[in-house]
Amino acid sequence: MQKETALSAQNIVKYFHDPVDMKVLNGINLDVLKGEFVSIVGKSGCGKSTLLYVLSTMDTDYEGELIINGARATGKSLNDLARLRNESIGFVFQFHYLLPDFTCLKNVMIPALKLGKWSYKEVEERAYEKLKMFGVHEQALKKANKLSGGQQQRVAIARSLINDPAIVMGDEPTGNLDSKNTGIVFDLFQQLSKEYNQTIITVTHDEDFARRSDRIVEMADGSVIN
Amino acid sequence: MKFGVNTEIALTYLFSRKKQTIIAACGVMFGVSMFIFMQSLMKGTNDYFEKQSFATTAHIKVYNENKLADKHILENYYKDGSVKMITNPKMLLQNDGLLNPFGIIKNIKKNPNVTNITPQVSAMVIYNSGSVTLNGTMAGVDIIEEDKMFDMQTNMVEGDFKDLVKVNNGILIGKGIADKLGLHMGDNITVRSGKGASQVMHIVGIFATTIKQIDESKSYSNISQAQNILGKDRSYVTEIKINVKDYNTAPEIAHDIETITGYKAESWVQANEQIKAAFKIRAIILNSVIGVILLVAGFGIYNILNMTIYEKIKEIAILKAQGFTGPAVVSIFLQQAIYIGVLGAIVGLTFGYGITLMVSKIYIGAGTLKYLPMSFYVPHYVESVCFAVLTTVAAGYFPARKASKVDPVTIIRG
Numbered sequence: 001m002q003k004e005t006a007l008s009a010q011n012i013v014k015y016f017h018d019p020v021d022m023k024v025l026n027g028i029n030l031d032v033l034k035g036e037f038v039s040i041v042g043k044s045g046c047g048k049s050t051l052l053y054v055l056s057t058m059d060t061d062y063e064g065e066l067i068i069n070g071a072r073a074t075g076k077s078l079n080d081l082a083r084l085r086n087e088s089i090g091f092v093f094q095f096h097y098l099l100p101d102f103t104c105l106k107n108v109m110i111p112a113l114k115l116g117k118w119s120y121k122e123v124e125e126r127a128y129e130k131l132k133m134f135g136v137h138e139q140a141l142k143k144a145n146k147l148s149g150g151q152q153q154r155v156a157i158a159r160s161l162i163n164d165p166a167i168v169m170g171d172e173p174t175g176n177l178d179s180k181n182t183g184i185v186f187d188l189f190q191q192l193s194k195e196y197n198q199t200i201i202t203v204t205h206d207e208d209f210a211r212r213s214d215r216i217v218e219m220a221d222g223s224v225i226n
Numbered sequence: 227m228k229f230g231v232n233t234e235i236a237l238t239y240l241f242s243r244k245k246q247t248i249i250a251a252c253g254v255m256f257g258v259s260m261f262i263f264m265q266s267l268m269k270g271t272n273d274y275f276e277k278q279s280f281a282t283t284a285h286i287k288v289y290n291e292n293k294l295a296d297k298h299i300l301e302n303y304y305k306d307g308s309v310k311m312i313t314n315p316k317m318l319l320q321n322d323g324l325l326n327p328f329g330i331i332k333n334i335k336k337n338p339n340v341t342n343i344t345p346q347v348s349a350m351v352i353y354n355s356g357s358v359t360l361n362g363t364m365a366g367v368d369i370i371e372e373d374k375m376f377d378m379q380t381n382m383v384e385g386d387f388k389d390l391v392k393v394n395n396g397i398l399i400g401k402g403i404a405d406k407l408g409l410h411m412g413d414n415i416t417v418r419s420g421k422g423a424s425q426v427m428h429i430v431g432i433f434a435t436t437i438k439q440i441d442e443s444k445s446y447s448n449i450s451q452a453q454n455i456l457g458k459d460r461s462y463v464t465e466i467k468i469n470v471k472d473y474n475t476a477p478e479i480a481h482d483i484e485t486i487t488g489y490k491a492e493s494w495v496q497a498n499e500q501i502k503a504a505f506k507i508r509a510i511i512l513n514s515v516i517g518v519i520l521l522v523a524g525f526g527i528y529n530i531l532n533m534t535i536y537e538k539i540k541e542i543a544i545l546k547a548q549g550f551t552g553p554a555v556v557s558i559f560l561q562q563a564i565y566i567g568v569l570g571a572i573v574g575l576t577f578g579y580g581i582t583l584m585v586s587k588i589y590i591g592a593g594t595l596k597y598l599p600m601s602f603y604v605p606h607y608v609e610s611v612c613f614a615v616l617t618t619v620a621a622g623y624f625p626a627r628k629a630s631k632v633d634p635v636t637i638i639r640g
Binding site for chain 1: 230231234235238239242540541543544545546547548549550551552553554634635638639
């Protein structure tokens with residue numbers, strides 16, 4: 001079966017200008033198919049996180065071309081990109097980054113409320129389901145800053161999935177989790193890619209995690225070496 | 227819960243930082259209540275002084291003014307078309323009464339805007355009691371008409387002004403005259419003018435205005451008595467006083483009357499230019515004070531929102547990463563400013579009303595002024611809310627725009 005391309009990066013070059021001009025990404029070409037589970041690995045400072053932020057459309061200061069779901073993302077306005085992210089990209093950060101003033105449930109709901117595809121009630125139900133998937137549904141009505149780090153990270157992952165994004169990106173999504181929780185997250189990512197045909201791209205240091213994914217992209221000094 | 231997500235986030239931020247929200251709202255509240263208080267005081271005082279000035283001044287006064295010599299007689303004499311010039315022209319004394327005053331009155335009465343009209347004979351007089359004399363002016367008036375125009379009754383300290391109708395040689399004197407000459411109700415007073423004979427008059431009433439100068443010089447008598455003192459006939463009238471329906475239209479009506487009668491018709495605006503100037507100066511002072519208060523309130527909101535944004539910069543980055551657009555972020559923070567503004571305005575309205583009500587009970591007790599004059603004028607309340615909301619929107623917009631420009635990558639990557 002010929003699989004469609006979910007994301008295609010062509011000849012991505014990026015410089016850091018501060019404190020001195022430095023080339024961090026050196027002409028990256030990367031195609032990720034729909035439903036593929038890709039891990040990007042490499043030493044610290046090789047540019048893997050930088051690449052992920054370019055792929056996520058949040059970083060627009062690069063040369064080259066980025067195509068997401070067949071549409072060119074390069075050159076779109078910031079607001080269009082924001083809408084694109086809202087609808088089709090879920091993002092998990094290294095540190096959970098929940099909004100501390102809101103309950104966990106609200107945190108998960110906010111991107112969906114923003115999208116406006118479902119009614120408030122439906123969003124609430126979906127959010128609760130997602131929390132249940134990660135076993136944090138009992139904390140749903142607690143304020144986000146009252147949870148442990150691991151719980152918060154699981155809520156954050158639930159949040160990234162609320163809009164059924166075509167692509168889920170993670171910057172060390174399991175960096176703060178113990179092995180049991182890492183296992184849960186990994187199984188879930190795998191389930192998403194296999195059963196729901198969602199594309200997963202994660203940057204990770206966890207070799208075990210990377211080895212079990214569909215494909216490993218290894219980076220060094222701003223280039224893909226494998 | 228049927229709010230948009232932006233509104234929900236804005237409200238959550240406000241509620242999670244109650245103290246700051248309340249402090250910011252307090253700033254607006256003080257702005258609004260001071261605005262209302264100041265405006266009420268200003269309008270109250272202005273209204274009072276305006277009313278006060280109408281207590282002694284008619285809307286329009288028609289009188290004969292001395293004229294500067296002009297060349298029209300010369301032109302009638304030398305009808306040769308040459309250019310006439312008068313060097314150093316002098317004022318010409320007019321017969322200081324009005325010609326055919328009752329004809330003029332009849333004529334002016336046809337104007338539908340005129341509500342009251344009454345003739346008056348003004349005389350410069352000297353009051354005399356025993357060996358003491360006092361200069362002053364006596365107004366020969368139709369006291370019933372005078373009361374309709376100037377509300378004589380409120381100023382009466384002793385006696386009844388209507389007695390002037392019954393007692394032909396009656397006189398109403400100011401309290402200052404009574405004090406200085408040691409006179410009481412029922413006493414006699416000798417009144418002399420420069421030209422006429424002296425008259426002994428019977429005091430039927432004593433009045434007091436808030437203006438000391440008037441109380442120490444002014445008296446009212448019947449028209450005929452004033453004419454007697456001046457040695458003039460019964461058709462002698464020095465001025466005609468007119469009240470109109472809306473005193474703001476007085477200048478235009480005065481202009482009409484001037485063209486019709488040919489006499490000088492002076493509106494209260496011209497007669498009270500110093501009052502108008504005082505109104506303007508007060509307005510400038512109070513408006514700048516109000517402006518400063520609102521500015522300070524605005525800076526308060528600006529500061530608090532700015533701090534909020536520094537504190538929440540990571541959360542803003544997260545929201546943007548999750549697909550919140552720039553305008554959505556502006557909306558979140560601008561809404562916070564607006565809610566603070568509206569909350570402050572509502573509390574400020576009641577607070578402002580309360581202060582105004584309280585202050586209006588402060589006893590002054592000078593002349594006819596019993597309590598501090600405060601007005602309860604609805605447009606002030608509407609204006610204050612508009613100003614408050616405008617200020618908060620302006621103060622909130624700049625921090626909100628800054629928040630919308632947060633670059634999620636730099637923040638999240640650290």
